[in-house]
Amino acid sequence: MMQTVLAVTAVILSLAAAGAIIRISRGPSLLDRVLASDVLLAILGAALCIDMAVNRHLNNLMLLVALSIVGFIGSVTVARFVADRREQANES
Amino acid sequence: MNPEASVVDNVIDTVSAVFLVVGALMSLAAAVGLLRFPDLLSRMHAATKPQVLGLFLLLAAIGLQLRTWWVWPVLLVAWIFQLLTVPVSAHMVGRAGYRTKHLHRELLSSDELDAVVQKAAQSARDESSRDEASDGGRP
Numbered sequence A: 001m002m003q004t005v006l007a008v009t010a011v012i013l014s015l016a017a018a019g020a021i022i023r024i025s026r027g028p029s030l031l032d033r034v035l036a037s038d039v040l041l042a043i044l045g046a047a048l049c050i051d052m053a054v055n056r057h058l059n060n061l062m063l064l065v066a067l068s069i070v071g072f073i074g075s076v077t078v079a080r081f082v083a084d085r086r087e088q089a090n091e092s
Numbered sequence B: 001m002n003p004e005a006s007v008v009d010n011v012i013d014t015v016s017a018v019f020l021v022v023g024a025l026m027s028l029a030a031a032v033g034l035l036r037f038p039d040l041l042s043r044m045h046a047a048t049k050p051q052v053l054g055l056f057l058l059l060a061a062i063g064l065q066l067r068t069w070w071v072w073p074v075l076l077v078a079w080i081f082q083l084l085t086v087p088v089s090a091h092m093v094g095r096a097g098y099r100t101k102h103l104h105r106e107l108l109s110s111d112e113l114d115a116v117v118q119k120a121a122q123s124a125r126d127e128s129s130r131d132e133a134s135d136g137g138r139p
Helices: A001-028 A028-054 A061-070 A075-092 B003-036 B041-064 B071-099 B112-135
Strands: none
Touching: A001 B003, A001 B041, A028 A061, A028 A075, A028 B003, A028 B041, A028 B112, A061 B071, A075 B071, B003 B041, B041 B071
């Protein structure tokens, strides 16, 4: 049963990652791309979780904890700089 | 191994399989939302699904599959850190999106931030005009 679950979730996550990548490449603004890359990170974490659950090991667990601790820094940084640049452009 | 234990094993396996599939479907829902929704704020709504509920379901499936009690605190730590950090990035992205007008204003049902922004801009204007007056016109 676990192998079936692995196949089904692999298909689902591949479709989801394709959707997020399409939004990254198309996305009209920079913030849309940041948001879609956050979703891509969540999909990657989901893939790590499913690998651990199906194969019953814990090799990725610390990677997952580190991902949930530092994963937000990138989008915060980009959002901060977007706000700064647009405000200066409005002033000048 | 007695038959009752294997029945329990089957139930736990089935529950964790359901958790895995539903957790993966959360990611698919987020991707569909990213592709179909019209503006940044509604896409942010869709993007939070795999980050909180999807991660919770998948971590619960790991805990059920491994059948050891000591993984649960580690999984709880991972989920709690996710709960603490996701709102920070969502706040920053939403703030930057509001400030840079990346939203369809006609889709909003109410905008409580608008009054606050107008008031802050008004008080900033007052402040700068008072500064110029007290400076005696110096730049």
